Amino acid sequence: MKKYAIVYCENQFGSMDGKTANGLIRSSGLYDITAVIDSTKTGRDSGEFLDGKRNGIPICKNLQEAIAVSKEKPSYFILGIAPADAFLKEEERRVIIQAMEAGMNIINPLQEFLTEDEEMMRIASRCGVEIRDIRKPKPKKEWTLFTGQILQIPTPIIAVLGTDGACGKRTTAMILDRALQKRGYRTAFIATGQTGLIQGASYGFAMDAFPLQYMIGELEREIVRAYENEKPDIMIVEGQGALSHPAYVSSAGVLKGARPKAVILQHPPKRKTLGDFPFMKMPTVQSEIDLIEHFGQTKVIAITLNHEGMSDQELTRTIREYEQKFHLPVTDVLKIGPDKVVDRIIEYFPSLQNKAQSGVAI
Numbered sequence: 001m002k003k004y005a006i007v008y009c010e011n012q013f014g015s016m017d018g019k020t021a022n023g024l025i026r027s028s029g030l031y032d033i034t035a036v037i038d039s040t041k042t043g044r045d046s047g048e049f050l051d052g053k054r055n056g057i058p059i060c061k062n063l064q065e066a067i068a069v070s071k072e073k074p075s076y077f078i079l080g081i082a083p084a085d086a087f088l089k090e091e092e093r094r095v096i097i098q099a100m101e102a103g104m105n106i107i108n109p110l111q112e113f114l115t116e117d118e119e120m121m122r123i124a125s126r127c128g129v130e131i132r133d134i135r136k137p138k139p140k141k142e143w144t145l146f147t148g149q150i151l152q153i154p155t156p157i158i159a160v161l162g163t164d165g166a167c168g169k170r171t172t173a174m175i176l177d178r179a180l181q182k183r184g185y186r187t188a189f190i191a192t193g194q195t196g197l198i199q200g201a202s203y204g205f206a207m208d209a210f211p212l213q214y215m216i217g218e219l220e221r222e223i224v225r226a227y228e229n230e231k232p233d234i235m236i237v238e239g240q241g242a243l244s245h246p247a248y249v250s251s252a253g254v255l256k257g258a259r260p261k262a263v264i265l266q267h268p269p270k271r272k273t274l275g276d277f278p279f280m281k282m283p284t285v286q287s288e289i290d291l292i293e294h295f296g297q298t299k300v301i302a303i304t305l306n307h308e309g310m311s312d313q314e315l316t317r318t319i320r321e322y323e324q325k326f327h328l329p330v331t332d333v334l335k336i337g338p339d340k341v342v343d344r345i346i347e348y349f350p351s352l353q354n355k356a357q358s359g360v361a362i
Contacts, residue, residue, distance in 0.1 A: 005031040005076035006066045006104070008095060012081050013038040013059065014050055016166040016275045020109050020195045021080025025050055025057065027174060029199030031078070034070035035060050037095075051334065063098050077104040078198065082166070084276040086111035093120075100124055106131045109194035111209070134194045135206040143210070144217040149224050150259050155232055156349040157223065159260035160304075161239040161251055163267045163288045164274050168306040169239040170196055172266050172333050177236045179338040180345070185233040185352065188226035192219065192238045192254065202226075207240055207250045215250070219257030233355060234345070239266070243291050244283045245274065255296035262301045262348055263292055264341060269318050270309035285326065301348050302341045305332045 012018035013036055024033055025046050036046045039061045047055030060066040077099035096106055100123050113133040114120040124131050160173040170193060177189045191197050191204030203226040207215050226235060237258045241248030267285055274280045289300045303322055307315050315332055322330040329340045346352045
């Protein structure tokens with residue numbers, strides 16, 4: 001059965017803090033999105049606003065309008081915001097309560113767990129709906145430390161890391177995953193954040209909800225589980241934050257827990273400062289490459305760009321300049337496509353070349 005859902009992203013759709021909503025509009029996974037709530041963009045088509053491609057999902061003023069325009073009755077209300085402070089404002093609480101009173105289950109990606117909120121749980125019980133806290137960790141007794149099992153996995157593991165938070169790492173990772181599947185390779189995608197989990201990723205967890213030492217062990221366990229269950233030709237791990245970022249450490253956890261044999265670096269060329277920390281300058285691409293390769297004992301094999309704020313001409317010129325400067329394949333997977341990077345991944349790993357040569361993959 002399809003799960004029809006409304007996505008709430010007031011004043012943030014298309015922005016960094018609206019990355020969960022943006023991701024669901026591009027790839028909704030388990031859900032069929034019927035409307036987006038953002039009163040500052042009322043009347044727009046969400047796909048056209050986000051990527052210049054109409055998708056028939058309207059942006060609405062409020063919950064009432066979103067329910068009214070939905071072709072099917074939505075039974076899920078997804079918070080599509082990802083603010084830096086990760087806590088609800090009073091207006092957001094009111095909308096969630098209204099959604100429950102309208103018979104909608106709540107999908108909450110924030111660090112504030114609504115299942116631990118007495119008022120929210122009391123209302124959910126009264127309305128006969130459920131609340132799902134995406135980031136809420138499993139019981140502590142089930143947490144795992146690093147075991148070293150991942151060192152025995154022969155399958156190529158690649159991570160998509162970035163120079164900042166909310167710069168397109170998950171989107172690029174998922175597009176690469178699908179592109180490799182189209183080439184005939186068996187893949188496993190490892191989600192490390194809330195959006196990928198909402199979309200229905202079979203493997204992964206919200207890394208930033210765990211203490212550091214367990215974060216590493218839990219990621220290793222998810223990758224080992226994916227390897228044992230799927231027997232993939234290649235595994236792709238979604239990155240978090242940036243290794244150089246002064247406020248986030250999840251990239252360090254990715255490199256330690258996943259032990260990627262190669263890295264794709266995602267970068268927004270137009271950003272001058274870090275997204276949620278405007279007092280900090282963006283790192284250079286070269287400095288991030290050097291840091292990743294030294295810290296992770298791995299190799300950056302391609303660069304993918306986030307075209308925010310760029311014209312098509314600027315994007316084309318930047319790709320050409322970066323390829324000349326870094327001697328790596330460079331593309332924007334949303335605007336141009338992933339083929340250049342997929343070719344590089346196959347070229348880099350002999351096991352993928354062998355499968356292609358055998359005719360199993362094309």
